[in-house]
Amino acid sequence: MSSPLAIETEGLVKVFGDTRAVDGVDLAVPAGAVYGVLGPNGAGKTTVIKMLATLLRPDGGSARVLGHDIVRDADEVRRHISLTGQLASVDEDITGRENLYLLGRLLGYSRTQAKDRADELLHAFGLDDAATRLAKNYSGGMRRRLDIAASIVVTPELLFLDEPTTGLDPRSRNQVWEIVRALVGQGTTVLLCTQYLDEADQLAGRIAVIDHGKVIAEGTSAELKAQVAQSTLHVRLLDPDQRGEAERLLTRVLGEPAHADTDPSGVSVAVASPDKAAEAIGELAQAGLPVAGFSLGQPSLDEVFLALTGHPADAEEETVA
Amino acid sequence: MSTSPTTTAPSVNGDGPLTADHQQAIHAALVSGTRPPRASALTACRMFAWRAIVKIKHVPEQLLDVTITPVLFLVMFVYLFGGAVAGSTQEYLQFLLPGILVQAVLFTTVYSGMSLNTDMTRGVVDRFRSLPVWSPAPLVGAALGDIVRYVAAATVTVVLGLILGFDAGGGLPGIVGAIGLVALFAFGLAWGFTTLGLVMRSPNAVMNTGFMGLFPLIFLSNIFVEPSTLPSALEWFVGVNPVSHLVDASRGLMYGDAVAGDILLVIAEAAVLTAIFVPLTTKLYRSRS
Structure with missing residues (x-):
């Protein structure tokens, strides 16, 4: 064994009706870095994340997250992970501060601790002024920052980020990238799902390319590029x-x-x-x-993706729930 | 591309700046985010109830329809049909008010299903479900928070009834007892609608289906008329309808001539609803993709 693995999956399968959304995925995600899962919409990325975050039961195969089986030890897995979903996982009908306070309390902080923690995070993410506004009135970038802040109310060992910058303007996207780098700098492992090649290129140490529910290539960004052209x-x-x-x-x-x-x-x-x-x-x-x-x-990762899948990264627009 | 540490963090305005100071603050926040002991199931439920109440606090208008509907029903029925049905509006008010109380509260139970359905379409449920808390807590907490709605609807109804001249023979304890009993039954019934909320595709579908199920139970009961005036098949249905039992018990409490058996029957029916639909809702919630 070289470095410890944060995530280990073997032949992970999820079937929705006739669709094999995830069709035998093997992943070995080293701890302490950003691991990119790259693929077009509908490739099965979100389904993989949902299974690893114990929101979906796999139909086949097995997975261990931080050493815990995602089916048998689901509760133990939940104690060590955080999820920032594709749809911003914040409660839009309450304020930013209330969102963080709620999570703090649910995670076991006392009233005072949860309040202090909420304020600390609001400040760190540049949301002081928006603290008492309803989250539904936040801009996309602010909502995403609140979302990530909510994911680190208790610093997770593993953070799932599902398309964190989709729909964000370039400035907000850069802010999210900075935050992800700060997280990893602090020792958190990040599993980053993205359909943006430059995002994977910028952030991820290793990248798995997924298409039609299968891993079609895996390696560092440089290895993937070298592999293709x-x-x-x-x-x-x-x-x-x-x-x-x-x-x-x-x-x-x-x-x-x-x-x-x-x-x-x-x-x-x-x-x-x-x-x-x-x-x-x-x-x-x-x-x-x-x-x-x-x-x-x-060669850009775009060219790599095209060479690996036979179609450009953003050609498919269908989405899988 | 190199991923060397950036010293020039983007300094922006408007959306809230994220400067080098923020970078440091994020680092500090990560370091201080140590894990506290796990929250108890009770705390988790309480926090989800808190969430429901905070939502009402932010948008109090959402209580408007649950409070205006009973007002309209009460005024309309008493003054439009009172004379025809009971001889005088005052006598009809005396007959009708406990039933309108039941109707007002039971109508609001459909909202439990709608709000759960709305939650499910948003990402926030994914976060709740990935938390290390007692997994039915979001459901139980929401159900407890909904009691605020029940009490709001009930209070408006009863206060208006008293203003119009309702004679509460059971006094304040009778009124409070009736509201409590109706809220208990509503708590049980609401689980039926949360089950529906997890099966249906949209909040509107939940509302339509929910009211479609609720209307026969409300109108084919003893809320509006004496069952003895009905054709025998209908009279039989009204007799077995749990809503009628709830109305009987509420009348007893508010008039001051409550029968223990009536009250126990309602408690038993609420328990049965809870026992059927809580496990069903919980199971659907857990397995929901």
């Missing part, structure tokens, strides 16, 4: 007339067919690693083919 080296020559010569040299050095760009002095070629790219640039200079500039393009 090589980087592309773009070179701009000082002298456009030398382009043919440069193409032949790059093809020979890198073993991949180089080709001309639309830019009259540009050449592109696939390259296995940055080292190889640097070597090729050096060869060009030695051969008397001066370079005006070059860039090494990493």
Whole structure:
């Protein structure tokens, strides 16, 4: 055993009618980091989270959360996790402070402790001014912050975040990201479901890509990118007339067919690693083919997703309850 | 992309800034969020009842329909039909008031189902269900909170009745006893509607189905007319209708000639409703996706 696992699932299955919403999911989520579950709407992400948070009973397979079986020890699991659902899990008909106070009391704080805790969290999340307003009158970003604050009334060992930034403007999204980083910095494990590739890229240490209820790829963001496509080296020559010569040299050095760009002095070629790219640039200079500039393009996670699933990340709009 | 620690936290206004200070405060809040001992089932129920009452406090208008309906019914029936049905409006008021009290409170039980259904469509139930608390607590607490509605509806009805000239032979203890008994029965009946609230797809469907079930029980009872004036099949139904039993017991308490057997029958019926529908509601609530 290397690092302890926060979540371990084997062949997790959930069936709704004829649909196998989750169709044999194996996950090994290391403790103390953000683990991304990436997939389009309807891929089964929310269903996985709901099973792990003991809200749904699996129809097959098994899962252990922080060492506790999600079916047999459901109550023990609930003691160590928090859930921030896809729909903001706040009570819209009461105020922000009342939301936090209610949860504090339900989690076992005394009246005074719960009040103090509510105020501490409201302040930390920049909601002091909105404390006595009904949550239904909050903006999307404020509601999401209240939602996350509600999830850490007692600091959880494991936090489920289901699409925390869906529908948020970029500024609010950045705030949520900052909060997630702060949580992980403090030792909480976060299981982050998202359909946004850049979000997984930004936050998650490891990522599982889910499509149609199955894990179709797993690894770090870099591994996933490497698994799918090589980087592309773009070179701009000082002298456009030398382009043919440069193409032949790059093809020979890198073993991949180089080709001309639309830019009259540009050449592109696939390259296995940055080292190889640097070597090729050096060869060009030695051969008397001066370079005006070059860039090494990493494939984006979007391209990775497209390559893995055969469809773009946001192509499917159906949702599964 | 690097994920090196950011020193430039976004400083924004309007929505409430989240600055470097907030970052530190979040860290501090995480450190101080130590786990207290588990809340007792009683505390959990009490807190969910508190939630229901706080909601009423924020939007007191939601009590309007539960209080205006009985007022309309009472005034309309007494002055429109009183003379025809009982010879005089005053005599009819005397007959009708305990029944209107029952009707007013039982109508509000449908709201228990509607509000649970509304909750289920929102994310907050997912949070409640993932908390380490006694799992039926949200349901029991809500049911206790609903007693506020019952008492509001009952109080308005009785006060209006007294103003119009109702003669409460049982005095204040009789009135309080009747309200208590009606609230007890309503508590049991409301569980039927929370079960419905978990089966139906929308709050409107709960309301329509709920009232469809409630109307025959209310109108085919002894609230409005003496059962002896009815055709025999109807008279039989009115006789076995638990609402009639509740009305009998309430009349007894408010007139001051209560019969213990009537009261015990109502308590037993409330217990049966609770025993059937509490486990059903709880089971549905737990297994709900």
